Amino acid sequence: MTENAFADGAAYVKGAFVPIADATIPVTDWGFTRSDAVYDVVHVFHNGFFRLEDHMNRFARSMQARRLRPPEDRAAMETILHRCVALTGLSDSYVAMVALRGRPTVRGSRRPADCQNHFIAYALPWIDVIPLDVQERGAHLWIASVPRVPDASVDPTVKNYQWSDLTTGLFEAHDNGFDTAILCDAEGFVTEGPGFNIFVVKDGTVITPDRGSLHGITRASVLELCAELGIPAMVAPLPRAVLEEECDEVFAATTAGGVMPAARVGRRILGNDRPGPISRKLREEYWKRHEAGWHRTPVRPLA
Numbered sequence: 001m002t003e004n005a006f007a008d009g010a011a012y013v014k015g016a017f018v019p020i021a022d023a024t025i026p027v028t029d030w031g032f033t034r035s036d037a038v039y040d041v042v043h044v045f046h047n048g049f050f051r052l053e054d055h056m057n058r059f060a061r062s063m064q065a066r067r068l069r070p071p072e073d074r075a076a077m078e079t080i081l082h083r084c085v086a087l088t089g090l091s092d093s094y095v096a097m098v099a100l101r102g103r104p105t106v107r108g109s110r111r112p113a114d115c116q117n118h119f120i121a122y123a124l125p126w127i128d129v130i131p132l133d134v135q136e137r138g139a140h141l142w143i144a145s146v147p148r149v150p151d152a153s154v155d156p157t158v159k160n161y162q163w164s165d166l167t168t169g170l171f172e173a174h175d176n177g178f179d180t181a182i183l184c185d186a187e188g189f190v191t192e193g194p195g196f197n198i199f200v201v202k203d204g205t206v207i208t209p210d211r212g213s214l215h216g217i218t219r220a221s222v223l224e225l226c227a228e229l230g231i232p233a234m235v236a237p238l239p240r241a242v243l244e245e246e247c248d249e250v251f252a253a254t255t256a257g258g259v260m261p262a263a264r265v266g267r268r269i270l271g272n273d274r275p276g277p278i279s280r281k282l283r284e285e286y287w288k289r290h291e292a293g294w295h296r297t298p299v300r301p302l303a
């Protein structure tokens with residue numbers, strides 16, 4: 001039997017499907033030199049996309065906000081995502097779509113409007129931004145000293161690659177022996193972490209920040225679950241002091257890992273140093289509903 005050349009991942013770039021190792025962009029692409037790109041990530045669980053429609057809607061909004069207009073329309077992009085996954089043969093996958101500014105068609109131009117925008121997509125084997133064993137134990141979350149970039153400068157609801165502040169948070173977290181980081185804004189409100197939204201549980205109520213964060217699809221799923229399970233939940237300002245001193249539980253939420261409970265935040269140990277009961281319940285329900293086909297779009301087989 002021949003080895004599948006796409007087993008490590010399949011990409012669509014420059015209009016063609018290639019093994020992930022062969023997917024490249026020019027060094028002069030503004031998507032690279034200026035992080036002038038928007039993206040989205042959807043997961044495939046047991047051969048089905050989760051909330052594909054919601055991810056496509058958010059991606060369309062991101063592209064519009066940054067005036068990115070690649071030639072492929074939405075239907076073509078969806079077909080490309082299906083094909084990337086099908087080529088890999090993976091039943092569980094991390095699937096990214098990216099719109100890049102590209103290169104100017106007029107030599108030396110500094111005008112974004114002169115650039116030829118393009119679309120890239122790829123499917124990789126499943127990724128958990130917090131490894132499974134750490135999720136089980138409960139993540140140790142560092143509260144970063146660097147503030148999250150202001151919303152007025154970089155709109156956090158437009159999914160983007162401007163990660164300097166988030167990466168600095170990771171440096172600090174790892175230097176201090178923590179798993180990952182949470183960033184607060186300059187006014188002292190909790191925002192999000194490198195690749196995930198943050199939730200706290202305080203006196204039985206689930207709270208996620210109303211600012212400085214992506215409107216995560218997993219965040220929306222958590223809020224939906226809370227409504228169905230009768231757990232009070234709200235999107236509200238979240239002062240850093242609540243995280244550092246007052247909350248009972250903390251968890252992170254993202255497409256690449258789902259609901260990921262914490263056991264420690266900063267120098268504080270939460271509860272019995274293990275994931276708390278509401279975090280555990282939400283994590284369990286999130287995956288149980290995946291098994292039952294929640295918001296599922298089957299991956300189209302190769303034609």
Ligand SMILES: Cc1ncc(COP(=O)(O)O)c(C=O)c1O
Nearest residue numbers: 195196197214216217218254255
């Ligand atoms: C900065 C940031 N916040 C939040 C999230 C979570 O969003 P979602 O649940 O849509 O994956 C992500 C996902 O990658 C992210 O990069």
